[in-house]
Amino acid sequence: MSAQPAQKKEVDAIIDRLLAIEDAAHRTEWVAQHPTVDWDEIVKTLTERVWQEVRVDTHRAERLADLAVEVAEQSGNPLSLAKGFRAKANALYALDHHAAAIEFHERAVALFEQQNDKAELARTLSGSIQPLLLLGRYDEALAAGERGRAIFQEQGNTRRLARLEINIGNVYHRQDRFSEALACYERAYQQLLVDDDAEGLAAALSNLSLSY
Numbered sequence: 001m002s003a004q005p006a007q008k009k010e011v012d013a014i015i016d017r018l019l020a021i022e023d024a025a026h027r028t029e030w031v032a033q034h035p036t037v038d039w040d041e042i043v044k045t046l047t048e049r050v051w052q053e054v055r056v057d058t059h060r061a062e063r064l065a066d067l068a069v070e071v072a073e074q075s076g077n078p079l080s081l082a083k084g085f086r087a088k089a090n091a092l093y094a095l096d097h098h099a100a101a102i103e104f105h106e107r108a109v110a111l112f113e114q115q116n117d118k119a120e121l122a123r124t125l126s127g128s129i130q131p132l133l134l135l136g137r138y139d140e141a142l143a144a145g146e147r148g149r150a151i152f153q154e155q156g157n158t159r160r161l162a163r164l165e166i167n168i169g170n171v172y173h174r175q176d177r178f179s180e181a182l183a184c185y186e187r188a189y190q191q192l193l194v195d196d197d198a199e200g201l202a203a204a205l206s207n208l209s210l211s212y
Contacts (some may be wrong), residue, residue: 089101121147138174169182
């Protein structure tokens, strides 16, 4: 029971140390000097922090994402690097750099495909929809949605499928295809009720009202 808080404290301390090193070459050297550190766990924590920070401080989120990519490149773990790329894409999207966000989503997708990690692949495809939509790349957004939908259905991941339906519905809404958008939002709403996902329900209801 006491190991987890101790591990979290150690991870936090390592991240704080890396953030304090301003020079990239010195960070690289510091990482190389600590081979016993679980660098995959460091990347995982950094990417989780990016998701939190995009709603608070987008520039800090980008810095954390850059650090995740940097550490993952040194660790040599393709899955960690893919997660770093996805975190970078999320930070860029929050900064309204949509073309760059799509590029990093594509890098993450390629790595998850190479590693045959379908769950993470589907999550990345779902996240790529919004920047594609905002650049008017509707066919690509819908194709990503269909690929993600097939994987989530295969894996029985109903909650992520419901969130994906909202993203797909947004593409249809942008194209003024309101009946198709409503069908997506309604499917999402019904499942999110079962999952008791308050945040998802708020999004589904808001989008339903806009389409109506």
